Amino acid sequence: MNMETLNLRGSRIRTKTNVEVEIILLDGTPLAGSVFIGLDERIQELMNDPKPFFPLRLQNSDVLLINKAAVAVCKPLDVTK
DSSP states (O other): OEEEEEEETTTEEEEEEEEEEEEEETTSOEEEEEEEEETTOOHHHHHHSSOSEEEEEETTSOEEEEEGGGEEEEEESSTTO
16 A cells, blocks of 8 residues: 555645555446545545546556546455554
8 A cells, every 4th residue: 555645635734545446337338546645535536526536547658537426336346444
């Protein structure tokens, strides 16, 4: 797990952790990469957050915005989260 500090909404600084996940979209497309969650959060909380999209960093460092409504499965590869 990598920790990064992201600056959210100007001056609000929040430490997030980088968690590896496997995602399967409703059309069957598999994606692998990492998502950012708070140190005290779980993947479930990311998926239940009211924001409709979340960033996914792919293994080649590209970043995709994923529409939560298109996600069938989001499975953390780190069992501690």
